[in-house]
Amino acid sequence: MATIYQYMCIYPKLTSSEYCYYKYPGDILIFLLRILHYLYVDLCWIYDMLEKAIKEMRKGKATGDDDVPGDVLKLLGEGALKTLTKLMNTIYESGEWPKDFTEVTMIALKKKTKATKCSDHRTISLIAHTAKIIAKILKRRIERKIEDVLGEDQFGFRRGKGTRDAIGMMRIIAERTLEIDEELCVCFIDWQKAFDRVNWTKLMQILKETGIDWHERRLISKLYMDQKVRVRLDRGETGSVRIGRGVRQGCCLSPILFNLYSECLTKEALDGLGDFKVGGQIIQTVKYADDLVLMAKEETVLQGMIDRLIEIGRCYGMEMNVEKTKVMKISRQPTPVTIKIDQKQVENVKCFKYLGSLLTDDGRCTCEIKSRIAMAKAAFSKKKNLFTSKLDLNLRKKLVKCYIWSIALYGAETWTLRAVDQKHLESFEMWCWRRMEKISWTDYVRNEEVLIRVSEQRNILHEIRKRKANWIGHVLCRNCLLKEVIEGKIEGRIEMTRRRGRRRKKMLDDLGDRRGYCHLKEKALDRIKWRNCFGRDCGPVILTDY
Template identity: 40%
Template sequence: MATLSTKFNSGVSSSIGSPGGTVVSEDMDKIKWQKQIKIATWNVKTMSQAGKINNAIKEMQRMKLDILGISEMRWPGTGIKNEDDYTVYYSGTTDNTYKYGVGFIIEKEMAKCVKNFIPLTERIALLQLNSKPVNINLIQIYAPTTDHGDEEVEQLYSQVSKIIQTLPKHEIMMIMGDFNAKLGKGRMGEHIGDWGLGERNDRGDMLSTFAAEHNLIVSNTFFQHRTSRLYTWKSPDRRTRNQIDFVLINQRFRNSITDMRTYPGADIRSDHNPLIGNIRIRLKKVAKKQVKRYDYRKLKDTNTKNIVKRKLETILQGQENETAVDDDLKSLQNVIKKVQEEHLKPDKNMRKSWMTEEILELMEIRRIHKNNPTLYKAIQKQVRIKIRSAKEAEKLEKCIEIEICQAKFDSFNLHKKVKEMAGITKRKTINVLTDEQGIVVLDKENIKKTWEQYIKELFHDVRTDPPTIDKHDGPQILKSEIEVALKNAKDRKALGPDEIPVEILKLLEGENMEWLARLFNKIYDSGIIPQEWIKSEFVILPKKPNARKCSDFRTISLMSHLLKIFLKVIHGRIFKLCEEQVSESQFGFRRAVGTREALFSIQVLFQRCRDVNCDIYACFVDYQKAFDRVQHSKMIKALQETGLDGKDLKIIANLYWNQVSSVKLEGENTNNVQILRGVRQGCVLSPVIFNVYSEHILKEALQDMEAGILLNGERINNIRYADDTVIFADSFESLQNLMDRVTLYSRKYGLDVNISKTKCMVISKKQDIYGTIFIDGTPLERVKQYTYLGTNVNDDWDHSREIRIRIEKARAAFIKMKKVFTSHDLQLSTKLRLLRCYVFSILFYGVESWTLTEASSKKLDAFEMWLYRRILRIPWTAKVTNKDVLRRMKKEMEVLNTVKVRKLQYLGHIMRNENRYFLLQNSIQGKVYGPG
């Protein structure tokens, strides 16, 4: 790398060439600047208004900009979005508010040179570009205005300083944006040139200090231009002009900027002008792995389906029974890839834009008359009218498409188009990753290493050698078992490492199915798992907004679809044996029971105890990553005691002892990591295995414990849904004993109770009960209410709170989809169907355990009428009776009636199935013993 140094001249710089100095280097002739690009920064005031992004792109095309940095973008969240032939990178607020925000708009070809995009905060974003001879790092900022305190400005500079420390010193770094600071006219040291504007203010001093500390030059102060090409902001009265937007570059590369000026003729209805610089650099495309996507919905077409079936028959050609399993799988992969390429490539469906050429032409006319306020406002009014008309036309088109899907009973596309119309389609989100010290990780290789280390630590355990399984029993896998497994498999699931989709496997029949049965039996008899099957890939999803640490993300495992089918067959064989080992107090992952039954049992049992003055002392136990902490040796031991066939046990053991996984990050994978503990995520066997494992913990912990609530002469002390456990007793002392045992035996099996998230509650009519529960000497927080399985549980056992919460959640869902429900272009029948799907489904969650009162019934009726009035767009000032509203809706009231019907139907369902719902029947009819 050539060493560059700068000698300053008298301070007057040409607008072309090196501003204020001459580069001296014996290696300078080796650096060839082969391309010049135009980079700009612009405070656009907002990008959230309709048509603003199209306006910005049109101005970029007119000014021939390659990269535009945006300040005050006002898009919430973070992500990447494609607009026409441009890519938009944005970083906004985490609380879904439309304020602040920064971003970049880049021409699509140039976007191929983007190495990385880091959305740091709603005021700072980093874009890294691959280029020669060195890479470019662009930092876009939006500094607080004078309405905000200096502390916020200092915090922003501090955050930018931390980023600068992580960037390679030998790379070009440009910091640009709206600094809301005035540097003033005249040279100030080496980092500020002669061609500033106006008088310096306090924020200008802060910017000057920041530039000096990091050896940055404020490039737009080094180019001599007339005043109209220097100012970046104009006051609303058009009398005051200031220079508050700047572009800073590290001094070493100052000569790469050949010019920097503002363009006051540009128009986006902002009081700022774009600041544009010419940069001499050669960009270089980043080699990215392209993920091939196929459209499996094409298989619904009979002709395509039959063609693919015929193609699949070639699987058997040249295959012998003695062929190795890995060779068989390779042959299957090759045939499927050929079929995908020939028949299942997705059609190029270009998304239509509502923006019209007429609107863009009006925007251009508006720009030309920027200096004529009266004419400008008149043209802007026309632009607004045309935009509104275009948006309405787009909405009408979407409504027609929704009605067509409704008529065809095409639920998939119906809901897809409804979400598009409501504006709740998912954009590609971008997350920032920090290491254990809180430092942002920028380099892709370091990001991969950070994730690899996290997965290693998460699944690390001191594990014994694989267990010896002496039994070799187990019947042959039948073709009928595979057919049932395939029939029950879900479509449109993410592919595993072998990229074999279940949609194509479902087309296997006849001799092909016999070939698959032979393949499965080879694996089943030997117990040896193919290499492609023991690999899985983790994809990461944020658990919360602004997720930054690895622990803030959820790791979702993707595995082979063929393996899933194989394990579904195993699941069908072991499920009944495993379920027999699980007690009735476990409602998770069991047939015919779920969250509804868990909520009903706890609500009814605790209410009946309260009715007979039996105080309940309960702990809502939260485990730390329970599914990831299962110890494999103890897991196999528990399964052996269940009495599974030897071949099934051998398959499970070999699968767990040989499994490896990697993390998939933007098409690239980390190194494989051996998984030494935890049940396999996304595996059909995992819920069953976890139930058996947790049952062993609870059985050992609560053995011979005479604590709990006395129900029909028997003690009951826990209700569970998977790892969501409620432990309860009739006194603090009994509950403490139960929790001591549960904590001890859970730890013995590798599970740790999360003390900070585990809460205790006392349900009683008395107000003077004091005390709490301790775990390892640490007191648990005692709460008056708790959210269990998504519903509100409180110490007053007042169901009206839960009903109010349900109403507000349903109201929020309605408001989120208001565009759909209030559209004039959708039929009432379609709106009602969508209302029941998206709103009533949220309202009715847990309805079976509600206790209705007159007040809560009125609230439900009022909410239903609120929905109908909004659908009909009746203002609150209009004097329209509820009767008239129902007449217009062509229906009767249904919410309260549905609640009552569902409660009665569920009660009848429970009472008719004594064997399945013995605990629930006991909770309803059994004798609960009060005090004394």
Template identity: 30%
Template sequence: MDWKEGHLIKIPKKGDLSKCENYRGIILLSVPWKVFNRVLVNRMKDAVDAQLRDQQAEFRKDRSCTDQIATLRIIVEQSVGWNSSLYINSIVYEKAFDSVDSSRLWKLLRHYGVPKMLVNIIRNLYDGLQCKVMHRGQLTDVFQVRTRVRQGCLLSPFLFLMVVDWIMKTSASGGKHGIQWTAQNQLDDLDFADDLALLSHAHEQMQIKTASVSAVSASVGLNIHKGKPKVLKFNTRNKNPITLDGETLEDVESFTYLGSIIDELGGSDADVKARIGKARTAFLQLKNIWNSTQLSTNVKVRIFKTNVKTVLLYGAETWRTTTTTIKKVQVFIISCLHKKPSVHWSDTISNSLLWERTNQLPAEEEIRKRRWKWIGHTLRKSSNCITRQALTWNPEGRRKRGRPKNTLRRIIEADMKTMNYNWTELERIAQDRVE
């Protein structure tokens, strides 16, 4: 395969597969191209990464979906608890990787300090790229590719993050339209590649910010998908909708952020219910595995942990757990374990013996272990890290009378009290992973 020729493979997404927009195009490139691109990325990434905003977590070292989900959950829970107004606008770009204006891309590389020589090399790699579409084992005629960063290219994540970072920096520079985060700084958004959650205290601020992000995005070829933005409001009296180019954005009671459900109540019940449903689907898809007499119990348990439990406990570190939610998770796990041939309902064994026989931890203990592993990871980060700051952040406002609702933060602080630790002591302990 020539360096400047790629084979476009269609990957189906959700929806009607007779429509082209329901496929994702991945370009298969030559191995020498990929090796050379890796060399280029290694030359640039550290210098450029140091300039990227902390709000962006995708394709970056020591950052994860869990960090972003936890930060947003804490913001919601604390805003609800302190009766503070909050607007969240979850936006997604339309065909993001496919729409970036290449001519603007080269200017942005220079703007972020990439040497002109490297910019010219990257530009030369992109100019004159040809593609063929693979369909039913056959290749179509060749055609030129003049826009986009390529899905399947090692440079693409690096280049796309730079574009999104510039968009958010530029759109946020016009004024204070975010939520008050520290005494000196505001938090305007949380980003995971092109999954953006815009944050504001007031309707007018969110309207200005949404329009600004849309305009700046359009200048580099990106368009916000008008059918996908979801606006979630907390403690607000203003019923006016947020609009984008004259179209009203949908007000919702909940939305899915990076695979986890965020709702207007600020809890985790809806997400736990959804996780159990997804895990049940994953379990039933492996019915032949569980009924097999050729696989040992140990192998089945390992498959259960990797293929079912991973789905079930995705984002569990961020859950506001209650006795009810823990019981639901535990009942599901027990029901799955009892459906394996090696364990039957007629065995009438205790749960503790079941955990021991299958080498599993009780649900509450496992979720707590995952949560504290994540907290340790977070406390080892810089004091300027947004996720770390979220652990002690409180919005401006006043609590309602009566007993405050349980939150992720209160669960963490209750565990700390049980262990006789405070945040300062935990930060010290977290630096030494042996402890």
């Protein structure tokens, strides 16, 4: 039950100009209903929130220190759920967490075979499922306010965004820069143990400035201040120790809290800096959680951005890893870039693995495609006995497409396919079917005969085209930064015209036709027309030599 004090706190909000438009007696009832809704929905955790959070829990997860399986919570009846709701409201009103909820057991997993140091291990946390439910409800209450603060260039742990958007943005920026014969200096920043270096005091201050309610801030603060951790080893468990910084490993609150922390850091550090403009908008960064990319047209501007980021980062408790931080110059004739961090030279690279995808200084996708094919072939060889067994043919084909093609086609939505790349992919497709049927190249069996034996057609290029159409269709229907990068004009030279010679093939050329981008965008706005155009039978993919 809400207190008189809580009513007094919300009364000014409810009687502000936004709410005071009641002119008739009947509107008084609406006004009172709004008060009741705010008291019982915004200030208390209701039964429906708990029920929804439990339904979303995954089955078969390890238990925390309370030894209560998550599957048991799914079987609770109405009476037990009401009791659990009452417990959660008590925690919410008092701000005190039960001891079982703040004590976490960690299990160390080896990163490499002969792991002897602590740095050779990674840990996973065993958190009580009831604590996870509270954290999930708490996340829902603060998520919207945090989303309003995050920039469009943050693609990590956000609804409707993912790695393909971040990779696609980098590829589109590179190809558009090269199209007009410009240059772009890019620095791939690596923070040392970024998630483990978050300053709690600074985090709480940021939450307050963001407008997070005091009740939520108090719960988060107590969750961090009271937490104790012990590590479970083969020989037993260590004693409980307190942690003084970093977001909680395995907690659903950690991603959005870190995103907010990172956003405030970069905004404070890079305010007023940057010289790379697209459509009149300065683009300084592309972020995916702790993976940060800085970009500038001039080397001196990029150095200034890095120096400022180091200075402000230290105020936030962050340190850059000079060995893992790399710099690249995207240009038709790239030259080394001189960037220093604490008087140490940052390594120049021609290609960099960003979010699992290779980015190169020439903006091509050939290296990435070859790398993906090699990884897929290695995965096939490891499970060769399964794929070449006497299992049903259709089952084996499904296994190949599920486990092998998924490796080969990671990030395929963002590829710009030249004729040579398309041939590499089709060769890989035939390699899969030949290995699956144990057909050696010395048998002199034509590709057409192999396709008949496995009852297949050449589908890998169609699959890539469908994936790209699905992704681009969503991008073109939203007002987002990625769409601005696709459409906007890159500022730089006065003419800003593309270089002489044959036009370079672009990412969207696989989907468009001679009527160009505007016609493609028009089709994207009509979902039915888009599906009809890029459905299952999307027509042959024509090999073009670019």
